Amino acid sequence: MAAHGLVHTYELSIPILMTVWLTEFSVTAAVLGAVVTVGYGLFGAGALPGGLLVDRLGSRRLIVGCLFGMGLAFFGLALAPSLAGIAVTLALWGTAASVYHPAGLALISNGVDPDRRGVAFGYHGMAGNAGIAFGPLAAAVLLLVADWRVVAAALGVLSIAAGVVGLSADFDETAGIEAADGADGDGENGNGADGDDATRDDADSDATTIRSLGDFLAGSRRVFTAGFTLVFLVVLCNGLFYRGMLTFLPELLREFLLAAVGDVRLGIFAPDSPLAEEFDVSRYVYVGLLTAGIAGQYTSGRLLDRIEPERGLATVLFLLTVIAVAFVPLAAAGVLPLLAVSAALGFALFGIQPFSQATVAAYSPPESRGLSFGFTYLGIFGIGALGATIVGVVLTYAAADAAVFLVLAAVALAGCTLATVLLRRDLRP
Structure with missing residues (x-):
């Protein structure tokens, strides 16, 4: 923890x-x-x-x-x-x-x-x-x-x-493995030792499957079915959106808040105060946005018991598309709309994670689930890190901040489209 x-x-x-x-x-x-x-x-x-x-x-x-x-x-x-x-x-x-x-x-x-x-x-x-x-x-x-x-x-x-x-x-x-081995042995064989040995042999076999480059390539081929390939592309879009949105968001929020309410430091601190120089209200709005993500994760986790993960994934990506398109117009409408759309962004941005993880599990073979999640995090955090570069380039050379949100909306829409294909086609292994 x-x-x-x-x-x-x-x-x-x-x-x-x-x-x-x-x-x-x-x-x-x-x-x-x-x-x-x-x-x-x-x-x-x-x-x-x-x-x-x-x-x-x-x-x-x-x-x-x-x-x-x-x-x-x-x-x-x-x-x-x-x-x-x-x-x-x-x-x-x-x-x-x-x-x-x-x-x-x-x-x-x-x-x-x-x-x-x-x-x-x-x-x-x-x-x-x-x-x-x-x-x-x-x-x-x-x-x-x-x-x-x-x-x-x-x-x-x-x-x-x-x-x-x-x-x-x-x-x-390894206490959890030992507990499971003992339960299997007592329940299935009536003999704890036999069940323990059999289960441990299976666990050891699974744990040491990948010993060489050849084993890794074979395991990767087993993971990348047509369905998992689509899932990987979806989580890649999610990663690009996640990193691109969060990396420069404090700076963007600062500009939006200055336009909406002016420099609030002048009403809180003396002009020559050291605190006035360092205080930046956009940082606290950013923290509030991230806090809203806790509610998003909880809500999505509860919904997973009622809907397919692919449907939830497509729905949240569509919501992120709408939020990205609406962000700048709402930010320009005043401080309350800006706070509301920021909270909605945080809720959806982190609310997608339970749906994403459940979808990866549904499209990966149990014996290769660790490798499947390794590829997943490679896509979300590794290749997805390019989102920071993309947004930085757009911010530097585009005429308006709205271009950043439109680019990110296009990324989310691409992910939504791929998730919809998963929902409508039977590609689960």
């Missing part, structure tokens, strides 16, 4: 820090977008090899390594002398963070009693949501009283502390 929350704390604190970097380094949005794409891209690209390493090294080593790596990367970020240094340290963060999701999900799957696994996944998701919402809030508040380098170092301390706890904690990361 600590690692999951911190991964997303760092991921979504970066856009908050970008509002400072744009000014301090006198850089265009296109260049800064390319810089952060490096780190975000590695965050996704490392998920696939990370998933393969889990079976060989175990979850504890990878999660602890992830925590120490992220902490050290943010210490390095605090010392970065230039934009090139920021690119290098963000690349280190992305590499370290990339192993978390396969390692964390494997730890819960293998280490928690099967009867309580659902509860564990629920707490795990709540921790991630807390990092998504309150990590950027912590960064925004700290920027009121400290330089961004101090903020980066302070965030790094959290991960190092969690890594120390991970080294000293006492737990069995």
Whole structure:
């Protein structure tokens, strides 16, 4: 839970820090977008090899390594002398963070009693949501009283502390497998030892299936059916929209809020106050948008019991298309419409995740589900990181901010179209 929350704390604190970097380094949005794409891209690209390493090294080593790596990367970020240094340290963060999701999900799957696994996944998701919402809030508040380098170092301390706890904690990361083996043996064979041996042999066989490049290619061919290929393209569109929208959104919100209500700092702080210089209301609107995503995830999770995941996926992508098209006109209509459309965006943007994960599970073979989710995170966070570059280029060279939202609307509409094809054709394995 600590690692999951911190991964997303760092991921979504970066856009908050970008509002400072744009000014301090006198850089265009296109260049800064390319810089952060490096780190975000590695965050996704490392998920696939990370998933393969889990079976060989175990979850504890990878999660602890992830925590120490992220902490050290943010210490390095605090010392970065230039934009090139920021690119290098963000690349280190992305590499370290990339192993978390396969390692964390494997730890819960293998280490928690099967009867309580659902509860564990629920707490795990709540921790991630807390990092998504309150990590950027912590960064925004700290920027009121400290330089961004101090903020980066302070965030790094959290991960190092969690890594120390991970080294000293006492737990069995295969306890869930052992519990399941015992239940199978007692229930099916009337002999715990026989059932235990049979089940463990199956588990060991599955865990060590991919031993070479040939095994990896064979497993990949088994995963990429026609249905899963369409699913992968859908989640790729989702990843491009997600990263493209969130990376520069604090800066866009700042412009919209200035146009709607002016500089609110003048009504709160003295003009020469240090707090007036650092206070940026757009950061808090951004945090509110992310917080609305918690309700979106909860709602989608409940709806999964009633509708097909493909239908939910297509519906949310259509909603994101509509929200993206309507965002700029509503933002121009005043502060209340801006807040409303921001909340709707956060609700839908994170509400898509349960539908996406359930769809991946439905279109992937059980024996290759880990590999399937490795490819999924590669698409969402790895290739999807190009969304930051795309939006940065559009912001730099387009005549109006509306162009950004129209480009992102087109991406969401493409994903909606592909999800509709999944819904109407019988492509499940």
